[in-house]
Every structure is written in structure tokens, then in C-alpha cells.
Amino acid sequence: MDKNTFAPRPPMGWNSYDYYDTTVNEEQVKKNADAMARCLKPYGYEYIVVDIQWYAQGAGSQRDMFQYIPFSHLYMDEYCRLQPDPQRFPSAKGGKGFGPLADYVHGLGLKFGIHIMRGIPRAAAQQHMKILGRTETAADIADPSSICGWNPDMYGVREGEAGQAYYDSLLQLYASWGVDFIKCDDICNTNLYPHRPYSARHEVEMLHKAIERCGREIVLSLSPGPALLQEAAHYEQYANMWRITDDFWDNWPLLKDMFSRCEAWAPFVKQGCYPDCDMLPIGKVGKGFGHLRSSNFTRAEQRTMMTLWCLFGSPLMIGGELTLMNEQDLSLLTNERVLSMLDPAIVPRQLQRTEDVALWLGEEAGEGRRYLAMFNLSDREQKVAASGLWPGRHRLLELWTGEQRALLEGRIQEVIEPHACRVYQVVE
Amino acid sequence: MDKNTFAPRPPMGWNSYDYYDTTVNEEQVKKNADAMARCLKPYGYEYIVVDIQWYAQGAGSQRDMFQYIPFSHLYMDEYCRLQPDPQRFPSAKGGKGFGPLADYVHGLGLKFGIHIMRGIPRAAAQQHMKILGRTETAADIADPSSICGWNPDMYGVREGEAGQAYYDSLLQLYASWGVDFIKCDDICNTNLYPHRPYSARHEVEMLHKAIERCGREIVLSLSPGPALLQEAAHYEQYANMWRITDDFWDNWPLLKDMFSRCEAWAPFVKQGCYPDCDMLPIGKVGKGFGHLRSSNFTRAEQRTMMTLWCLFGSPLMIGGELTLMNEQDLSLLTNERVLSMLDPAIVPRQLQRTEDVALWLGEEAGEGRRYLAMFNLSDREQKVAASGLWPGRHRLLELWTGEQRALLEGRIQEVIEPHACRVYQVVE
Amino acid sequence: MDKNTFAPRPPMGWNSYDYYDTTVNEEQVKKNADAMARCLKPYGYEYIVVDIQWYAQGAGSQRDMFQYIPFSHLYMDEYCRLQPDPQRFPSAKGGKGFGPLADYVHGLGLKFGIHIMRGIPRAAAQQHMKILGRTETAADIADPSSICGWNPDMYGVREGEAGQAYYDSLLQLYASWGVDFIKCDDICNTNLYPHRPYSARHEVEMLHKAIERCGREIVLSLSPGPALLQEAAHYEQYANMWRITDDFWDNWPLLKDMFSRCEAWAPFVKQGCYPDCDMLPIGKVGKGFGHLRSSNFTRAEQRTMMTLWCLFGSPLMIGGELTLMNEQDLSLLTNERVLSMLDPAIVPRQLQRTEDVALWLGEEAGEGRRYLAMFNLSDREQKVAASGLWPGRHRLLELWTGEQRALLEGRIQEVIEPHACRVYQVVE
């Protein structure tokens, strides 16, 4: 199996976190899947991902005090494998796990993904629970000094055969459910350990091996960021996506900051290897967090975000509730000209970046497609100019507006509103 | 209660760690207490301290793999309070805890101390066990993100009334046992959290308050080091001793390094407030670690250590097994002239320190006692000189040898062997 | 000579920096000296200190671009010793240096101080200028890799006899002028070198030795801060004052922050050894910086500042222009009750500090004076309480208002305005 073929283009889909936090339920997942099948599937969106703590009883019920309730009841089977909370996911009853829900999603022509925390439940280690097919117990493979700094559920797993057997058993179960995508958390940057931020390196390898052994093509996505540049080769070898930023939200400084992250990671975008800019906070977000709102991003900022994500080649995971998208939201997400850039054949490259301006190119090998994006990163309208572009005479198509422009002698100049962009394809 | 009166001079005693690691048992503690009562008590030694994991079943039985067995059985009562392992401490059976052993030690005219890890057992949090006198449970007061980096037993306790009640219940129990000294670990420097090394500051305060409330004069000793200079005032306010170094062993670079630590901490030595240089690895040490040996320190280095500890004013906790001390060991520990410096009335001050030499003074206010110590920190014999000392003509007594010398015009010069010292008292 | 006798109490005086930046001239210095002699001398103020770049031609003339003009002309004698700019200090003509101005200041019964940068002029090194009494030149003793990060004038001086000779020649000259106080900059914390912040440690020692050799009692003050706690013993041995903060200005967060600095440094306040909170930005300040203003501190904040500086034992160097002080400014600076705390016999100690409150005690040994200060650090009026104070019944005198209060059972409580304080002396 070659993990680079599991997702030949950057994964596109929806993730429950930005809207539901820890609280999403089966009905809500299905409704979002329905909405995706109806409106977004034709444009390439296909993953429906259930984010954190689907296994935790009462998740979200003490939101004023805790995002994740400490020492709360986690559903699991006899082999320490977490199971969906049957209150929220009734179809999981009887040990069926996410099988029925995955079937539903597959029935719509979509793919099904889940979030996991790296490691093994702390409760399982404390109770010396069994590992499938091994004499060792959870107490033997759990590393009591390896925890997540922000979620209380798990211990990291030690390197070794027994630990691998645990991960193998996990993936075997997920494969039997029909899982297509795993977002594993507290693994890309184990930020509790500032001097060893990639302390779970061996768990990435174990997950990768377990995926290979399970026989199902499961995309592996690593969180949270920022991913570590010096570990780029390792991510590339073992994972499909890795988060290059801490949680991204609808806040301009975070978006502006993404330009430097994308600059650093651009050389690592390849088929099957996607540095990940995180979810798109578009439409309605924040309900589970107690801050239900329409995205704080202006339309200009939303275009800037979509343009950067697509040209750079980031996965496109929608964070907003799909059933509440309005026309403008949908048109933003489904502009086929813009989405055409989301292709590993397009090589992204930042031409220039200052406090005020960013210029990016995307070019296909040979005589292929060519794109230019110009971003006004400043807080005022200004002229943005690029030069030294493709020589000769060309016609450019602005992808958001459909307007055309001439490119002469490789120079172009535009007046652009604050936080806005222009993105052109060379059409002639 | 004024905690500064609990130990008017730096505590002197024995601690089980350097010889037994986690394995010491009742019989061994008693034998050491007997030996102390017989040979050391006349010189001021009085504390018998049982170090780490007296509550852990099978402690030390997997020493090739773990110093502290993860998720092993910890004896505790219904209120999450750890109890002595009854296999190793038979007198603890029937809920008597360390009461009988403390009685035994008291019967010898000595004092009894125990080691604790800050926090509440992880197993208790997982099982939502009760807190004495509260409706909250262990799950409510345990902080799942506050762990020790090197010992798997506990979670830190959150600030608040319920957490205070837990510490109060702990001290109430210890007081009922007759505990005189608590060495609390993972609290002076919570080194798993390099950006928040005093993250358990509130637990120091809670311990202090619990001691005040328990009505017994219990000395509070904080570990491990290095203590943080910028927190000196806090240690001073709430504790009696705080470790200024990570674990100290019989190794010259560690001893040489202690001179700079003592230099920085000298201003903080006062009655009831003792920066702590850690145990004295003298005699036989290392058995529980699988490295039984006579101290690697030469006799010269041992004198250097005793001289620095005494003049500086560090607590004197013997690490070696007392029943195996030889005459030379004992004479080192019981030199009354040297021990006379161990008095908060003597103000220590480093005069000079280079790579090769250290000079220290100890002076009593008024016309009191005056001491001078000269240390050869280099690896070869050399002349060590001091000048600018007390003017006029004086007679000096070398405390280790009893030899006398004249001090003229405040100058003295000696040829000193490598790693050795001379320590003088002004006698006239 | 014992440097601890040069300034038996924390130095009090005026410094030209806060008002004049680099531009002060002879006339202005004299006017400030006159004002001090008239109004402040009776209260203990005595030092008149000329701050940075008195030797630089055109200092301050390019203030929009540079605080310190790079490679500008520095007046110096043939032995690399900087001389006052004769345009600004006409009495210095004819090689008389600061002699005449010092005479003037002395004539008023005051003391005279100057600022210097550690090291030797870069221009002198480049030109291989002579060192008095040595065959080596400036090029031999200047360390080309030791510079100040914010001032372009000097190179650090290498350790060794030739370097010592240079510092000796410097102090010999200053002594001949009648200098009583030297504020040496870029030496307490060489902050260009974050990994070696005390890289000029040897220059502190050389300065100290040069002062001893010059035969004049010259107070040595080290800047800038923050001083390094782990070097406390070194500052104590070689200097009289050391800055515990970077430049302090009339800005509440800086003042609030000073409480934690004073907490850490309180144990180091002794006769002749003064951790330094920096100048008092009171009255008119900022003219040379292009921001002439009355101090941004409210009256409440100014009292808080004076109270902390005095109780802690910081030197009191006035930053505002003395000729422009109004009655309120003067009354703040000359409250004899408050100034009575500024005495190394009073031992300062912080009792408590939170985000909102600070409580400090100052106590004299024996049955001496006792002070309590209560600070409201929050931004709203609140009750501030202290308990566990001196037992029995006492009468307290509030030092700013003269009001009296009873202290019963060691408890007191006051409603205090935001950023304000109460400071009491036990009078009975």
C-alpha cells in the first residue's frame, strides 16, 4: 500500500468541531452529510469527520468549567478501544460502533472520518485492561509521563510490539466500521513538552504501520500544529496531512500569519502529503463553545483564505454548519475556477511577502496552468504590484470575478481593498 | 504557630533514599534509628526520614525497567490518603499507619519524618474517591494536566477549598501518626513544565496552611531542586527547607557545582529557612539502585562537603546506611568543632570563587564566632591565599585537625591538596 | 577602603536623563544644583549626576533618527579618556574636564556624579591610541566583539593588566575632577548577549579596583537592568547600586511590575549595597526626548512609588527638572516621615502579593521602628486587609496624611483607591 495514493488531491470535507465542539450527535452528522451530498459533493467535498470526544459521556455538559471533563466516563470495549457514546450515537448500540453511521455516509457517496487522541485511555491503564491478542495489559503499554496538556483522556503508548498490537487492534476496528479518515490529535506537536515537541514520533509510525496492516486506505491527519519544519521528512513519510498552525479561527491576525507558515511549508506540498492550514471557519460557527456566530471574517477575508488554501494546496475542511450555509457561503466554497488550483500538480511558491503585501504563484510543470495571487495584507486600500512575471503578452482571468486583464512585460498592478486579494489564471 | 520555630537549627538526620531507593522496610528503619540514637544523637542528629513510595506494593521489584512501577497498587484509605505498604511495614496493619513506627522512633528520643509526592493518587481520581468532610471527590480536585515527570503516582491538586480540605485531612492523619517532618516532592521545581517551574506554588501554600491547622510542629521540606531564586521569598514564607540542586550524589563535579549554588542562596539562610544541599552520600550507598558502593568521595572531598554544608547552613541529612558506618565515617559526621558552624546565627558569605578556589566566611553578629574556610577546587595541589580578613593579630584553629595558626594583617596562605579544604575558627 | 561606607544610606539626588536625554549643559546642571541646594538638600538629596554622552559633539542633534549618533566626534584626551563637550560645558576648556563644575556643586554642599559607558572609545581603538603608563594601545585592550547593543561609542575592555591600567587612569582623572559618583552603563546586564548577560563581570571588578586605587570615595552604580539574581553576591561585593529593572518611566505597568522585582531583591538591601529601582519620573520630564510632559503618574501612583522606593531601600534619584517642580512635587519628595524609612537599618519584607494587592513590612532590629505599607495594585477601589501583624494593641500613624489608626490583634483593613497605598508607622 502506498499512503500517497489514498488522497491524490488535498482532502475536502466537513469537520464537526468549529460548530459543535465536543457535542455533535448522529442526527447532526447525518444532516451535514445530507447537505454535503446535495450541494458540495459535485465540487469535490467528500469527507464527513466527527471530531473530538464522541466517546465521552456527557461531553460538553460542563462547558463553563471544562472543555473536556476530567475523569468522566469514556465508553470503551474490553480491549481499551473507545466506542461512540450511545446516547449521542444510538446506532452504535450493540457494539456496532460507527459502522452504521459510516454506512449512511457511504450511501451518500461520501467518506467517513473520525478524530482520535493518540494513546490509550487513562482509565484503561489504571484498570490494567486487556490488549487484543497480547498478554500485556494497558498498564504495560501506557506511558504515565506522556499526557496531553489540554485533554485528560489518554496516556501515550510506549514503543514496542505490545503497543503496536494495540494500535493494530484499533485500526482493525476502525477499518471494520468503514472509517476512511483519521485525525489524530496531540501528536503532530506535543506541546506540553516544549523541549521534545515531537515526543510522539513513534506513535506516528505505529499508526502508519497499523493503517498498512488493516488493509483499508485510511487517510492519516496529524494535529495540532504548529508542525515542526525539521520533522517535515517524517510527516511526509508517515502521514497524509499535518497541521502547520495551532487552532485556526475567524480572526484576521491568524489569517495574516498563515502566509508565513505557507511560505515555509510550500516546498512540502506533494501528492499524498498536505501541510494543513486547518478548518475553514465559514458560515455559522461556535455554537458548542457558547459563542454561536456568523464567521467574523469579511467576505474579502474569506476569499483571501480560500485563495491561499487552494493555491497553497491545503486540505479544505469546512468548519461551519453545512445546513446553515447561505448562498454567499456556498458560492465561496464552490467556485470551480478557484478550486481548480487545489491540485498537487500546481506547484505553489511565494514570490514576495512584506508586512503589507503577499504575492504567490502556482505553476504546473511543462506548459501547464499558471496562477498569480496578489494579497493586500494591510489595513488600508493600496496599490499592489508584481513584476518579473511570465514574459511576453498574456491574458489573465480573475478567478473570483471572471474579469479579464492583459499582462504585458510581466508586470501587473492593482488597487486592492484591505485584506482582499486578486487571483489570476493565465488563459492565453 | 510560627513555622520558623519548628527547627531552630538546620535539621540533622538520616534519609532512607541514598541506600534503599524505594525499598526500605520497618526493620531497616528501626535499625537505623537505633544506630542514630546510639552514635549520632549526641551530636544533634535526630530526624529519621522514610523516603519515597512507602505506600507502593512491590516497590523496587522491577528496578531494571522502572524506578517507580506505573499503575501499581498503592495502599490508601477511603479518603485517598496513602498508607504504608503492610508487607514492608507490618506495624501499619489495622489502619495504624506510621503511628507505631513513629512511636518507636520517638521512644529513642528522635523525630520521625516521611516523604510524600504532592497531590492525590491518580487511581483515586480515576475512581472518584471521597475527600474527608466534602461532597467533592478526588476527580474534582485532581488536575489531570498536572503530573510529575518522573513518578507516576499522583495528580496535582487544584487550588480551592476542596483541595485544601484534602491537604488538611492528610496532615491531620500524619499528625495523628506523630510525623515531625515532611519531605514533599515534585513541588519545589516542577521540572516537567520548564516554562512554569513553580506551577505547584499553590500546593506549597496549602501544605503550609494544613500544617498550621493540624496543630503539630511539622517541618516542611520541598524537593526537588534546583529551587528558583526568584521564588526565594515564597519558599521562605511557607517552607523550612528547599532543595537548591537536583539530586546530589558522590560525584566531584556535583560537589564543585554546589559552591555557586551556595553563593547564590547564602543570603536566604535564616532560622527556620534552610536552602538545602541534599543528602550526604557518606558510607555505604546505592544498594536499592543496584549499585551498592562505599561513597565515591575521597576523604578530602567528604571534608569539603561537610565543611560547606555546615558553614553555609544546609540541613545535614545522612544518605548512607547508618548500621554500616565505619569509624572514619562517624568521625566525619560528628566533629563537634565543625558542627558548631551549623547555626543560623553564623552568617555565611562567599568571599571569592574562581574555577580553582573558593573562600568562605561565617560570622556571628556582635563580637561572636568567626570562621574562614579555604577550598581547593582544582585537580592539583596548590597554594590558596586569602587577604583582607580580620585586622590585627589572631590565632586560628583548624577545625578538622586541631592545628593552630597565626593570622597576621588579615592574610593567610596554605598549600592545600586537590578538592580539599582548611576551615579555621578565630580563637583569640 | 570599604566601599560599603561610601554611601551609608541609599543615595538621593538628581539625574539629568529623564528630562534632558543626552543634551544637558553646564548652565542647566548648575541651575538644578542650585534648586537642589535650596529645596531638597535639607531632606538628604545631595547627588547631581550628569547622564549619558556629555562627551559627544552634537549629542541629541539628530534625535529623529538616532538617540546616539553613530561615529560622531567624541572629545577625548591623548589617553583615550573622554572629556566634556566644550560647547556644552565651557568650563571644561583647557583640559579642566568636569573639575570646575564639580567645584561648583561641591560649593553648594552637594556631590557630583557622572555617567559613563563601560569600555574604551571605538575611535580610540581604531586609531591605536595610547594608554597612560603602558606600551599597549587601545587596540590591544579593546575587545572588538564586546559592544553595547544600543549605544555606539565604546568597546568593552579585555581583562588584564593593561585594561586595568586604563580603568585606573580613568578613575585617577575622575578623582582629580572631584567626581563622587559614577553610573556605569551597559555593564549590569549586557543585554546584547542574551546567553551571557553578565559578560562584563570583569569590568565591574576592574572599576571597583580602580576606585580603590584612586583614593577617592566614589559610589559605583551599575546599569542597565534587570540585574541578575544569580549574580547578587558579585554586585554586592563590587558595587554600591545595581539596577533591578530596565529603564523605568511614568507608566503604571512598569510601577506595578516593580513589586515583584523588589520582592526578589529585598534580601540584598544592606548598607552600601542598594538594588536600584531607577529614577523617579516626577515633575516635568521627557524634554530631550521630544516628549516634554508632566509625569503621567497620578498623585496616588507617585505616592505608591515613593512609598515602595523608600520602604524597600532603593536609591532616590529624581528624574524631573528641579527648577520646574511645583509644590505638590516637592511635598512628595520631602515628606520626612516617608523618607525616614529610607535606611538600611529598616529590613524590608513583602508579606503578600497578588494581582491586586501588595503588603510590605519594614522592621528595625531590636525594638526599633516598624512600618506597614498596603498597596492597591488593582484598577478599582477595594478593601485591602492585613492580618498576623504585631500582636497586642498599637497606634499607627499614616505617613502621608498624618492620620492615626488603632491596630488590634494584628489586623487592619482599609478601603484604598486604585493604584494607591497606605503606609503606617507603629508609634506606640
Add this chain to the structure above:
Amino acid sequence: MDKNTFAPRPPMGWNSYDYYDTTVNEEQVKKNADAMARCLKPYGYEYIVVDIQWYAQGAGSQRDMFQYIPFSHLYMDEYCRLQPDPQRFPSAKGGKGFGPLADYVHGLGLKFGIHIMRGIPRAAAQQHMKILGRTETAADIADPSSICGWNPDMYGVREGEAGQAYYDSLLQLYASWGVDFIKCDDICNTNLYPHRPYSARHEVEMLHKAIERCGREIVLSLSPGPALLQEAAHYEQYANMWRITDDFWDNWPLLKDMFSRCEAWAPFVKQGCYPDCDMLPIGKVGKGFGHLRSSNFTRAEQRTMMTLWCLFGSPLMIGGELTLMNEQDLSLLTNERVLSMLDPAIVPRQLQRTEDVALWLGEEAGEGRRYLAMFNLSDREQKVAASGLWPGRHRLLELWTGEQRALLEGRIQEVIEPHACRVYQVVE
């Protein structure tokens, strides 16, 4: 001009530093050029580079005290442009600079390079010397707070038109001499400033622009390392080579360490963009340093080094004296099979790395060349195995020995001596 065409393959040549330190002279450069033309040119070696301080009078004459004599005389023209020391480079007399020597080198069919320190001579700034074509002087463009931590010659140049004019004048001069290659130092990582290690970013841009303006294709090489991964895109845009390590010498830990550096930088190797592993210390080295020796590397280590440098795509700059190479040295440097890997068309990729083993692939796009290198990084002989290689049946040619092997099912295993390697090309 497209800087990526200046050196279509990683530059190969000789650099005077490893053997001569600062002392090389014209005769010695010529002898090395002669030797290169005779023996190495047929294999692609072509650059003759004169390393540091060719402009400094008496360079190397105080080697026991200084590598670079502070404030020594530097030859320069009236526009602050450094000139070769005429004692060592007699042909430079009469203002001819390196013109005659470059001519000599060109006459042999080779290319000529020089080392420079970024910035402008400190002496020039101090003397306010002229900038060609500007009214500003050296004092205006020199930044007095921007120095090199290890070399005393220069100040960094401020951003701006006058600074650009200086760099332009520099490159104009170098171009007139016929310089083909510039190794600029203290620029890739300005390590005196640990918090701003790329503080000379603008000087890289100015140098690049000056090269474009000078009209000559001059390769730009940046030193010292380690280069900063997060600045990869910037190096790529403005330079041809950048050092990924601090100075490399004949010492196994440094060589072993290079594997992780190459792993991180492999994605950035492209035509015209060469992460640089530094000079090859082969043959005789160290004379100018007072440590004349034959390379400390064993033959096995030398092959490991050459294999890694070539497969990775590092420039190949010989450090040893060319006139003293023996047959074994030359055969190491001129193995055509090994050198065939040194081609940006070969994409390097590390397959695996542990403490003991490294496996690398080099593959050409399409059906191009394929290489496999297996390294034993441990200190003992061991079996090294690779699997998952190209499927089917292949014949492999070992490039150093010419031996052949079969590759079946993508697996291979070899017993390899300590620190040695095997490198195979797929030949069928």
C-alpha cells in the same frame, strides 16, 4: 538574469581555508589552480576560492592570540572597498586588485572566487569615508550595532539606497576583476544575535540585486551555518548556496550529524539552489591553524562523506591543499560514477535514519537514474538492510568498488564496516 542558471550543477572547486586559514598568497593560489587544472578539471572541479582576510595586513601573524587581529590595517580603496594585501598578492599592486590573479585562473579554464565578510569596514565608518556616487559616507550606512561575533573587520550595512549603492560599487569592482563566485560570511546565520539569527536578511537581498546589476554571472554562497529552515524560501530566492552547518571538519560526530541536516534540507535542492555541507577536509589540512595534518577521516569515512555530499547534491569544495593530494585522495575525489549523482536532476530522499543506520535514495524523474546508499553510522560492523525498494528484478552496481549485486523483491542486505557505506546505481 536568472541566478539559477549561474551554476546549473552544484559548484565544485577548491577553497583556501581548511589548509591556509587566513594566510594564503598569490603563489599558493596559483599552484592550487595549476593542480586543479591538471588533475581535477576533467571531473568538473572549476572554482578556485580565496577565503577570508586576503585584505588584511599581517593576517595570521598573531595566530596564538587571534585568528583575526583586531583593528589591524585593512587595505581598501577610497570608496571603502577592500583590496588584496599587496605583500601576499603582488599582482594586485597599482590598484589592479584580483584582476591579474583571476586572469591567471581563467587562463587555466577555471573560475575565480573570493570570500567577503558582509558589511563595510569598521575603519571606513570611523573615518567617514566616501561611498561611490553618493553624498552619504560610510558612517551613514554602517550600523554600529551590527557586528560579527567572531571577526572584527566590518559593520553591517543599513537597508536603503546608500547601502545598496555601496554593495553595487563592490560588485562592480569584483565584476571588473573577473570574480565568478562570492562566499559571503556572517550572513546566513548571524549567530551573535541568537534571537535574530537572520538579521542580515536585507544584506542578502542587496547583494543579490548588486549581482544582477553588475552584469556578471557571479555565484552567491552564504555562510556560516546552520542556515535557518524557516528562511529556506528566502535563501532560495536570493542565493545559490547556503551553509547548513557551522564549520565542518574531519571529525566523525560532525559527519554523522550531517545526515539529519541533509534530511531536513533535501526538499530544497534544486538547480541553482544548493544547501551546502561545507568543505571536504580531505588530504592535508590545518597548516594555517598550526595543526597541519592528514585528514582525520578514515578512508571509509571519506567515502561516506563523498557519497552523502554527492547524492544529496551539496557543492563540493575541496579543503585540502591540492598540491599535496596523494593517489587515494584523488581517486576519492574523481570517481566518475559517484560524481554522476551530483546533479540536481537526481532527487535525494532519506528513506530511514536511526542512531545506527541511514538509507538514502536518489531518483531521476521519468525512467531516469536511480541510486541507493546504505550507511553504517554505528561504531561496529553490522548488517544493514533496506526493503520496499524498486519492485521486480534489478542489477545494482556498487559505485566505489564496481561490484554488482542483484536486487530481488526490493530487498537488500549488506554487512558494512563501521562508518562506511555502500552506494548502488540500478543498472538494469
